Every structure is written in C-alpha cells, then in structure tokens.
Amino acid sequence: MVNNFTCLKPPIKYPGGKRFLIPTVKEYWLKCNSKRLVEPFSGGLSIVLGIAPKNALLNDSNPHVINFYNWIKKGLVIKMPMKNEKSFYYHKREEFNQLILENKMTTKKAASLFYYLNRTGFNGLVRFNKSGFYNVPFGRHSNINYKTNFKEYIPIMKKWNLKSGDFSSIKIRENDFLYIDPPYDVEFRSYSMDEFQWEDQVRLVEWLSNKKCPIIISNQATERIIKLYKKYNFKLKYILAPRMISCNGDRTPAKEVIATKNL
Ligand SMILES: C[S@@+](CC[C@H](N)C(=O)[O-])C[C@H]1O[C@@H](n2cnc3c(N)ncnc32)[C@H](O)[C@@H]1O
Known part of the structure; x- marks a missing residue:
C-alpha cells in the first residue's frame, strides 16, 4: 500500500x-x-x-x-543553537565525539548534533575515522537553513x-x-x-x-x-x-x- x-x-x-x-x-x-x-x-x-x-x-x-531517524519518529525538535561558524562547528564536533566516547550515541543530544554537523560540515559528508569518531571538516557554506522541527516526517x-x-x-x-x-x-x-x-x-x-x-x-x-x-x-x-x-x-x-x- x-x-x-x-x-x-x-x-x-x-x-x-x-x-x-x-x-x-x-x-x-x-x-x-x-x-x-x-x-x-x-x-x-x-x-x-x-x-x-x-x-x-x-x-x-x-x-x-x-x-x-529514531528521534525523528519520536518527534525531534532541536533546541540547541546551530551556527554556521567554524569554531562553533569544531566545538560541537568535539561534543559529539565525546558522546561516542561515553557510549551516549542513542541520546537526543547525539541526534541533534548529528543533524547540525551534517548540515554544517564539508559537502554533506558523513565520515568517521578508524576509531569511530566523526572527522568531517567545517563546510564553509554561504547560507544554511537549519530545520529545528521534524514533525512532518512522523506520520509517514x-x-x-x-x-x-x-x-x-x-x-x-x-x-x-x-x-x-x-x-x-x-x-x-x-x-x-x-x-x-x-x-x-x-x-x-x-x-x-x-x-x-x-x-x-x-x-x-x-x-x-x-x-x-x-x-x-x-x-x-x-x-x-x-x-x-x-x-x-x-x-x-x-x-x-x-x-x-x-x-
Ligand atoms: C550508497 S549509500 C545509501 C544511500 C541511500 N540509498 C540514499 O539514497 O540516501 C550506502 C549506505 O550503506 C551503508 N553501509 C555500508 N556498509 C554497510 C553494511 N555492511 N551493512 C549495512 N549498511 C552498510 C553506509 O553507511 C551508507 O549509508
């Protein structure tokens, strides 16, 4: 159907x-x-x-x-600030990798950071190093429309x-x-x-x-x-x-x- x-x-x-x-x-x-x-x-x-x-x-x-995606299904609304700024990006990348290190990869925070890093990083790359840490560099996009509310995906x-x-x-x-x-x-x-x-x-x-x-x-x-x-x-x-x-x-x-x- x-x-x-x-x-x-x-x-x-x-x-x-x-x-x-x-x-x-x-x-x-x-x-x-x-x-x-x-x-x-x-x-x-x-x-x-x-x-x-x-x-x-x-x-x-x-x-x-x-x-x-699991968090989108649960009605993800991203509350953290998202900035298209180099030093802010690397700070958030560090936070994300810290969550991986602490085995907190299934948290809402990890989902929000993943979205932010994907939109702000280089060319929409999704890349991890041999130790499993996110290593995509900052993207230098001229303008990014960050989405904060993903409720439109819930019904489908x-x-x-x-x-x-x-x-x-x-x-x-x-x-x-x-x-x-x-x-x-x-x-x-x-x-x-x-x-x-x-x-x-x-x-x-x-x-x-x-x-x-x-x-x-x-x-x-x-x-x-x-x-x-x-x-x-x-x-x-x-x-x-x-x-x-x-x-x-x-x-x-x-x-x-x-x-x-x-x-
Ligand atoms: C070509 S992409 C899929 C793109 C997707 N069809 C789309 O349109 O966005 C291949 C995917 O396979 C995943 N992948 C790599 N090795 C895998 C494996 N052994 N089992 C399951 N998924 C794997 C990668 O993480 C990546 O997301």
Whole structure:
C-alpha cells in the first residue's frame, strides 16, 4: 500500500543519495506496492521517502544516522543553537565525539548534533575515522537553513522499522520488496569506520541468492560488478547517473547498473 503523503525530501544531505533513481525504483514498486519495502543500506532515505510505502524496514550500518531517524519518529525538535561558524562547528564536533566516547550515541543530544554537523560540515559528508569518531571538516557554506522541527516526517514513518547493523543481520520475509544500494564499487568511500570491500559486494549477492522476493540493486557499473551480477542471474539495465567521474582528466557521466531479480 502506498501512503497519500506528498514526497518529502530527505532531512539530511547524504553521500551517494539516490533521488535520481526514484522514478526507476517506483516503476517496479508500483507492480508490488502492497509489500514491505526493505532497504538494508537506507542511508539518506531518499528512495523510501520518494516512494512512500506504508510498511518498511530500514537498516544502515551507521548507528548515528539511524539514531537520528529514531528521534525523528519520536518527534525531534532541536533546541540547541546551530551556527554556521567554524569554531562553533569544531566545538560541537568535539561534543559529539565525546558522546561516542561515553557510549551516549542513542541520546537526543547525539541526534541533534548529528543533524547540525551534517548540515554544517564539508559537502554533506558523513565520515568517521578508524576509531569511530566523526572527522568531517567545517563546510564553509554561504547560507544554511537549519530545520529545528521534524514533525512532518512522523506520520509517514509511523510503520517504518529502523535498525542498525550489517545487511546480513536482516530477516527477509516472503512478502518483502528489496531495494539494495550498497556503497559503490569504487575506491574507498568512508561512511563509517568499516569499509565496504569487494568481498562485501560478493557477500551481498551471495546473501541475496536464495531470496525469493523482488530485488533491485543499484551500483556503479564497473566491469567486475556487471560480471558478478550476471553470474548470479540478475537482469541488468544501465542509466547515466547525474554525476561525473574523472577518467584520465576527462569528465564522463558515471554509468549506474540497475540489477533486478524476481520482478
Ligand atoms: C550508497 S549509500 C545509501 C544511500 C541511500 N540509498 C540514499 O539514497 O540516501 C550506502 C549506505 O550503506 C551503508 N553501509 C555500508 N556498509 C554497510 C553494511 N555492511 N551493512 C549495512 N549498511 C552498510 C553506509 O553507511 C551508507 O549509508
């Protein structure tokens, strides 16, 4: 079932956000929209907000982003001051890392700080060092419209379950519809302290191989990814992503592969 909500924008900036894939995923989703949408790599929530299912299971290995969504579900209103100012930013980054150190990552304060750092830091990056501390530098944005009240997300998220862990910890049901958006098969892109390696790309398709429900995967169309998805009998199509990759100084549009099964 689809909700009657107008399409809400993601509440944060997120690297690898797939808003440009909403029409593509929606086309498949509309054929089976009574199902539960499951996103093992939900990141910035652009797809789930774009297609607005009634039931969803959203997982990400980044516990901070999931904590932020959990607080949105509970009606987050940010009370702390938010300033687009370098020294203030680094002070708040320190406070956030202190919460991580003290194991207070699931607090409302951590959720508020996470939002502030994401909006104020460099290029909407979400990056942690090897020890798990947030290390994004100040962003130098000319103007930021900080949101303080997230109540508009409460109704749509009512029946969405949130979870943080490795994708393989999710229990898939027969009546699920899977949208899979792993980190791209490119050189290291750090979302969290654990990198997503080639072995993880392989582990992911192996995990999917015995699932009977409809599956869509999006990834960068590298040679080895195409070979891997073909080996596991996915149907492939390609689209040009609205971002550029630099090849020998050339600026070429990145090619995205859409791999489907049981659809
Ligand atoms: C390409 S992003 C997802 C973007 C999302 N589809 C969107 O439109 O905003 C990939 C996500 O996978 C998460 N991730 C990395 N390794 C993971 C793992 N082993 N299990 C679950 N999530 C993981 C990252 O934290 C990141 O949020």
